[in-house]
Amino acid sequence: MARARNIKPGFFANEHLAECDPLARILFAGLWCLADRSGRLEDRPKRIRAELLPYDSCDAGALLDQLQEHGFVLRYSRDGKQFIQVLNFNKHQNPHVKEAASSIPDPFEAEQAPGEDGIATEPDSDEHSTSTVQAPDQSDTNPADSLSLDSLIPDSLIPDPVTPQPPEGECAAVEGETDVLFANFWKLYPRKTDKAKAQKAWAKLNPDRPLFEKIMRGLGNHCASRDWIKDDGQFIPHPTTWLNGKRWEDEVRPAGTIHQFPGQSRHTDFDKRDYTAGLTQREDGTYAF
Structure with a gap:
């Protein structure tokens, strides 16, 4: 049924x-x-x-x-x-x-059958x-149908390899999940430099799900910050530096609503500036400090 x-x-x-x-x-x-x-x-x-x-x-x-x-x-x-x-x-x-x-x-339980001598084989x-x-x-x-972070990870239904696995509770039991979480972090981090070092830093952190969510929220805030958006992102730190420094805990300045687009000059609105502010006008019409 x-x-x-x-x-x-x-x-x-x-x-x-x-x-x-x-x-x-x-x-x-x-x-x-x-x-x-x-x-x-x-x-x-x-x-x-x-x-x-x-x-x-x-x-x-x-x-x-x-x-x-x-x-x-x-x-x-x-x-x-x-x-x-x-x-x-x-x-x-x-x-x-x-x-x-x-x-x-x-x-997964070995089948045994008695042999000719009566000993199980x-x-x-x-x-x-x-x-x-x-x-x-x-x-x-946890309920299997709960909308956990598993639901948002494309590979969350990949079965474990059909090979012997380490006992539950050992660190090796979460290696696969750690790799999946790092792959999601790496995909979203805008500066992809020294992936191997970044993966070592990630393995050292070995984040559980709550910490992973906190890291990703922090990364999202940084990606929308002024420092990471300006000058074509040249001030974005290497991912290893960002992870080792726990930079997801930093307070960041949001970019706001004014954005400079590529090719747009910073030198604008000259006609709207008051060039006489703070000066004294002479009798001949000129200005002096």
């Missing part, structure tokens, strides 16, 4: 998902509705096509292969049956508390099986 799920604005701008066919993208969103609360469902391409793409002539199996190739789903087998795991499902969905628990085997690998991937994170405490 299909279920109501959430979709974030970042879904539509995801560059990795854009490499899949349009029908594969629709299918990916539809899989959320068919998946159980753990993001799993039976791998039955014909039935999936009938449920999600009933009016389109397509090969649902090939579309699923595309999604797996780009790291959005995992197709695997257990006890001779085929299943699908939507990767990072619980990072982007918040199932209802009364939704039934998954009855489908977890692909690892299963033979096949086309869709795996035992080297860490399980997705548990459901977030």
Whole structure:
């Protein structure tokens, strides 16, 4: 039975998902509705096509292969049956508390079968099986459909690579997010100099979401300030200097409503100036101090 799920604005701008066919993208969103609360469902391409793409002539199996190739789903087998795991499902969905628990085997728990000597052995690998991937994170405490900063970052729905990840709580667990946040900062910073040094300064700060938002608000204020607008931006500091100095905390002077456009002379309104102000007029009509 299909279920109501959430979709974030970042879904539509995801560059990795854009490499899949349009029908594969629709299918990916539809899989959320068919998946159980753990993001799993039976791998039955014909039935999936009938449920999600009933009016389109397509090969649902090939579309699923595309999604797996780009790291959005995992197709695997257990006890001779085929299943699908939507990767990072619980990072982007918040199932209802009364939704039934998954009855489908977890692909991230190694399957064991008794051998001829009665000792459990690892299963033979096949086309869709795996035992080297860490399980997705548990459901977030925040509502999945809240308009958080995730919604504004185009790559927020990119799944983690299908490789073992460090334990939760270690610094390495946020490296991917740190890179994404830096990419957004770099895109908006007007003076792009020494990116490698700037990235090191950013990594040293290792900003969480509240600090990131504060940095970006400060950057927006600086971009609209007099000092950064005048003289074609020659007074904009290097990004590394700006980050190391925590310049987002500076008070800035807004540019105001008067702007000088390129090619516009500063020497104007001579006819409106009072050149006799402060002078004494002589009898012959001349002026003196």
